[in-house]
Ligand SMILES: O=C(O)c1ccc[n+]([C@@H]2O[C@H](COP(=O)([O-])O)[C@@H](O)[C@H]2O)c1
């Protein structure tokens with residue numbers, strides 16, 4: 001595991017207008033690489049379509065990496081951590097100090113994500129953001145000032161290594177399923193209860209308190225502008241906003257992204273609200289057990305690779321799904337073509 005090195009490069013987003021411009025003007029996948037990868041898939045020694053979703057993943061990766069045979073050698077995992085003012089309202093089963101304690105656990109190599117990144121060949125970075133300064137309580141005020149929101153977006157963007165073959169982002173933040181639920185309701189509509197789940201394990205009373213907090217947050221910010229920056233600033237959190245910045249930066253670097261669970265997907269939702277194609281470079285790793293995730297994935301138009309009943313966060317679902325992506329690319333790169341293997345390549349009509 002490594003801590004990020006801070007470069008002297010200028011921030012990707014100089015201001016909220018630069019962020020909006022970056023979100024408006026997005027690169028698209030390489031058409032020639034897509035076509036070449038589809039051609040290669042058709043030439044490999046298997047009945048057409050028989051590797052199912054693995055074939056689509058290989059072609060997707062080819063398009064974003066801009067080569068017929070994409071790689072999975074430089075896999076970057078970044079876990080952002082933040083604390084939340086709304087946690088003081090009893091919306092989590094765990095106390096806020098666990099955020100810092102888990103960051104220490106990540107750094108000492110003892111967390112699930114350490115084991116899972118080692119297993120999938122990803123290099124892990126942990127980015128704690130102002131853990132001693134929880135965000136504003138979203139039920140009564142914006143989570144962040146404009147400067148704080150911009151700083152979080154830029155921390156996320158700066159963490160992305162341009163040459164990565166694949167990036168996954170994850171988070172650690174006690175209380176963060178509350179802002180995540182508020183973001184979902186703000187972007188996609190619906191009642192607070194539709195998006196509110198038990199998070200780390202709330203009981204029924206806790207769940208009711210949490211739904212009331214989400215409803216209060218929505219009411220508090222109801223009249224505010226609804227662009228992605230303002231949505232993240234008011235209802236997000238630092239680690240949530242950093243994930244959004246990283247996802248957008250990855251797009252500009254043409255680095256494909258695996259999204260993790262409910263909070264990670266909620267962080268990406270405001271991007272899609274402003275630009276319907278903003279998540280075209282993303283795959284959903286898994287469907288979390290957190291109640292709102294099925295609905296969220298549906299609204300995002302993402303079909304998750306895995307349903308394992310996980311609800312840990314910290315990038316864990318994405319780390320597991322990385323093994324699927326690696327399998328897809330191994331088959332794409334390593335299989336013989338019909339011509340090479342002297343196998344008859346035509347189905348009998
Ligand atoms: O990834 C998920 O879908 C997920 C679902 C529930 C909980 N979590 C993790 O648990 C924490 C948030 O839960 P809570 O109950 O404190 O809001 C945070 O650290 C997340 O990483 C993560």
Ligand SMILES: Cc1cc2nc[nH]c2cc1C
Nearest residue numbers: 094098172200312313314
């Ligand atoms: C122990 C613990 C580990 C976590 N990892 C991500 N979120 C978490 C929340 C808790 C409470």
